Amino acid sequence: MLKYIKSKMSAIKNSNIEDIQQEEVFETPVNLRSSLKDNMVLLREKFDNSGDFLSRELKIYNNTINIIGIEGMINFTMLSDLLMGPLMSADFSEKTTPEDIYSYLETKMITSMDLTDVYTTDDIFTFSMSGFIIILIDGIAKGVCLGAQGFNFRSISEPSSEVNIRGSREGFTEPLRINMTMVRRRIKSPKLKFELFNVGSKSKTSVCMMYMTDTVSKKMVREIRHKIRHIDIDVVLESGYIQPFLEGKPFSIFSEVGTTERPDTVCAKINEGRVAILVDGTPFALIVPYLFSENFQSFDDYCHRPYYTSFMRIIKYISFAFTILLPGLYVAIGSFHPELFPHSILFNIATSQEATPFPLVIEALLIHFIYEVMREAGLRLPRPVGHAVSIVGALVIGDAAVTAGLIGAPMVMVVAVTAISSFVVPSIYEPVSILRFGFIIVGGTFGLYGIGIAVAALLINICSLSEYGVIYTAPISPFSFKAMKDVFVRFSWKKMNKNVNIKNLTGVDMQNSGGENS
Amino acid sequence: MFAKISGAQLFTMLYISRVFSSLTYNIHTGSKLDGLSILIGSLISLFVQILIVIPIFKLYHRIKDGNIITAGYNCFGKNGIVIAWIYAIYAVLVGINTIVQAMFFLDNAVYTNANSSILVLMFIGLVLYGAISGVESISRVSAIFGVFFVVAFLFIFTGLISNIDIYNLSPIFDSPIKQIGVSIFDNLGRNTELVAFILLYPYTKGDKKKTFMSYLILSTITIQIIVFLITTVLANYSGSLVFPFYTLTTISYTSIFQRLDSLHMALWIVLAFIKATMYIFIAYSCISISLPNIKKGYIFSVIFIAISISVYWIQSSLDAIRYLQGFINSGFIVLILVFILPLIVYIVYIFKKENSVDKKNIVNTGYSIDAI
Numbered sequence: 082m083l084k085y086i087k088s089k090m091s092a093i094k095n096s097n098i099e100d101i102q103q104e105e106v107f108e109t110p111v112n113l114r115s116s117l118k119d120n121m122v123l124l125r126e127k128f129d130n131s132g133d134f135l136s137r138e139l140k141i142y143n144n145t146i147n148i149i150g151i152e153g154m155i156n157f158t159m160l161s162d163l164l165m166g167p168l169m170s171a172d173f174s175e176k177t178t179p180e181d182i183y184s185y186l187e188t189k190m191i192t193s194m195d196l197t198d199v200y201t202t203d204d205i206f207t208f209s210m211s212g213f214i215i216i217l218i219d220g221i222a223k224g225v226c227l228g229a230q231g232f233n234f235r236s237i238s239e240p241s242s243e244v245n246i247r248g249s250r251e252g253f254t255e256p257l258r259i260n261m262t263m264v265r266r267r268i269k270s271p272k273l274k275f276e277l278f279n280v281g282s283k284s285k286t287s288v289c290m291m292y293m294t295d296t297v298s299k300k301m302v303r304e305i306r307h308k309i310r311h312i313d314i315d316v317v318l319e320s321g322y323i324q325p326f327l328e329g330k331p332f333s334i335f336s337e338v339g340t341t342e343r344p345d346t347v348c349a350k351i352n353e354g355r356v357a358i359l360v361d362g363t364p365f366a367l368i369v370p371y372l373f374s375e376n377f378q379s380f381d382d383y384c385h386r387p388y389y390t391s392f393m394r395i396i397k398y399i400s401f402a403f404t405i406l407l408p409g410l411y412v413a414i415g416s417f418h419p420e421l422f423p424h425s426i427l428f429n430i431a432t433s434q435e436a437t438p439f440p441l442v443i444e445a446l447l448i449h450f451i452y453e454v455m456r457e458a459g460l461r462l463p464r465p466v467g468h469a470v471s472i473v474g475a476l477v478i479g480d481a482a483v484t485a486g487l488i489g490a491p492m493v494m495v496v497a498v499t500a501i502s503s504f505v506v507p508s509i510y511e512p513v514s515i516l517r518f519g520f521i522i523v524g525g526t527f528g529l530y531g532i533g534i535a536v537a538a539l540l541i542n543i544c545s546l547s548e549y550g551v552i553y554t555a556p557i558s559p560f561s562f563k564a565m566k567d568v569f570v571r572f573s574w575k576k577m578n579k580n581v582n583i584k585n586l587t588g589v590d591m592q593n594s595g596g597e598n599s
Numbered sequence: 600m601f602a603k604i605s606g607a608q609l610f611t612m613l614y615i616s617r618v619f620s621s622l623t624y625n626i627h628t629g630s631k632l633d634g635l636s637i638l639i640g641s642l643i644s645l646f647v648q649i650l651i652v653i654p655i656f657k658l659y660h661r662i663k664d665g666n667i668i669t670a671g672y673n674c675f676g677k678n679g680i681v682i683a684w685i686y687a688i689y690a691v692l693v694g695i696n697t698i699v700q701a702m703f704f705l706d707n708a709v710y711t712n713a714n715s716s717i718l719v720l721m722f723i724g725l726v727l728y729g730a731i732s733g734v735e736s737i738s739r740v741s742a743i744f745g746v747f748f749v750v751a752f753l754f755i756f757t758g759l760i761s762n763i764d765i766y767n768l769s770p771i772f773d774s775p776i777k778q779i780g781v782s783i784f785d786n787l788g789r790n791t792e793l794v795a796f797i798l799l800y801p802y803t804k805g806d807k808k809k810t811f812m813s814y815l816i817l818s819t820i821t822i823q824i825i826v827f828l829i830t831t832v833l834a835n836y837s838g839s840l841v842f843p844f845y846t847l848t849t850i851s852y853t854s855i856f857q858r859l860d861s862l863h864m865a866l867w868i869v870l871a872f873i874k875a876t877m878y879i880f881i882a883y884s885c886i887s888i889s890l891p892n893i894k895k896g897y898i899f900s901v902i903f904i905a906i907s908i909s910v911y912w913i914q915s916s917l918d919a920i921r922y923l924q925g926f927i928n929s930g931f932i933v934l935i936l937v938f939i940l941p942l943i944v945y946i947v948y949i950f951k952k953e954n955s956v957d958k959k960n961i962v963n964t965g966y967s968i969d970a971i
Contacts, residue, residue, distance in 0.1 A: 417710075418861040529861050530705060530718065533868035534725055537740065541725075544739035545732040552735075558742040559605055 156231020195228025409520025417528030442525025634830025640782020
């Protein structure tokens, strides 16, 4: 029996080893050969005879070259100007060797900035998928890679999720290089550094990490670089795919990684010593580290007068408290502690409750559920239909439900205030909508005691977040008066401009902080 | 390096914890003191508390790193475990007492018809979650709740101003010296945060003396205000109440809210949470120093089971509640833990250091709070 188990175990072990070896063979890059025919066989294998794989064979006297690319990703006018034209006008003869052609391509074709050598089929695959063309010459075991991208993309437009009154109307778009230039145009400093990575074992998506070398923490850059390099995922189609890999606590309600669609916001953040991460194919940049108080800041805050901005900030914080707590508190007080209300309000609530069949907690859950359904439907549907859904929703919730005696009028008002408040701080809509349901349930089950417990648990959860040496709740807690110039109130630029850094913003002295060059 | 929280954060934790005790307990419980004698006693007690912490400050000045537990190990070798466990058991008992008090209040004043088991379990779960999150998280939460407390307290105070009757602050007719003396000792006993201070000392950066003094002065002022309100508003009636401050909040009225007792209840819960969490963390830190190879999860599991069983058992008996409260708030216990034990350790430490040829042996026994 033992022998049988042992033999089975060794068989499993061996099969694992074989799997790993097979994987290794599969992962090992295949070097190009000097024979063009062999290379083409290898490439057709690599591309698995894909329909968009383009190859054009040309004869230059006794030499054969092959131009490779992907359909729809190459600008043919550029290809003609950069490659075909110079090749046709070149002074080749029958004595021209493959090395001469290669040397000509490398040294004379300086009209293209993106020019590099490729040595493996993997390189060819990666570059061609990014819109490069590759020239292979018979007799040479490497190729020339030439940037001639010509794919279509959405033009730069106003960010849809971060609308501002003042400030730039430019928002990030999908191609990474264009997004990088948008940042570079705004910070004309040699301290601005871009680092590129390929993430995703299948998608090989380009990811760009950007930071200011003079303000960023060296340790933080090292940590983020390490995390990006070790992201184990097949495909990266959006920045949200890599966001969890940069966060510290997976079960936290709030995220220590921020997102923005605005290049000016990215510039402001990296100038404060943060790291921004752009992902090819998505108009959203990630910002690391991100503080809780930053959810309440918008680009307009820095364009308006400080007193108005401060007023708006306080409004935002109150709205946030309303969004999370108002329905829960209403249910808790109405169900367990009605003595807290003044008599007149209590009378109105009691009257409306008399006419409805459900207890407050069920009413609140029901109406919030319907509201979320309406919201989701309005969001996903085509815009004209979405408006119709909103109107139907407003009529159903606002009028019909009250008239039918299903829901009390005060509850409709509570939901309306909560819903509107939730849009004041859109960046934390997701956690807030979930928390709202949680607070309604605990408020309706345990009253103010439940609310107190839930608030304490939520605060412990938020206060335990501390990634990259920066505490998520800073500078509120741990409190730093110096760093409070841009939290609940905003001081004028004359007071804020000096030493704007994550260190000063949080009031936390990060370990090993300092410039990359320091 | 194990300094994790600032002096201000430590101050807030201790302050909130102390205020919870003041809001919870009837000032007259067990002592039948006049309001004025409590006011005078708490003021004098301030100076007594400054005096009794001198040995611990002297000890910490010498050892630089570590706390009384590690110093105990340095002085007594493996027998230092006794000191570690004395403090750990005390911290667990304070934690249990806090939970019991909070639940007793909820059971008797707020949710008289509710099943207390669920409420207790929820609270213990929350306290453990907070303690597992660590001293930094607790301190940050306490700073936020500190602000809420001040606002809520001002709200309640404003609502009570019209009810204050200064004539209720009657002179002390019956043996004033004795009453003040008892009040001093009573105040000392209720300041269990002195023990918390000496155990959290090494986790704190900055000027600890300043932190300690700020804590003592501000907590004394707050207690004075609470006692003043209870005495001047409720007069002799306060002596017969279990939760006098809660009664005050039922009287308190503002134009927005009819009564403020629910506000007091919500405030009470979060203050109890901070206090219990802080002491459970302290208990964990004491145990983990003495048992460095035991995993955090095991220690907290044992603490969870111990607390759950104890709270259920104690809560079911009024005598057990009284006994535990009496034990925790006994001035002698605080005096032993804050003054006598540190003094013994300090003397032994000095004696050993002066008689030791190789001084390094004294300060390096392998027991450290770094691992926590």
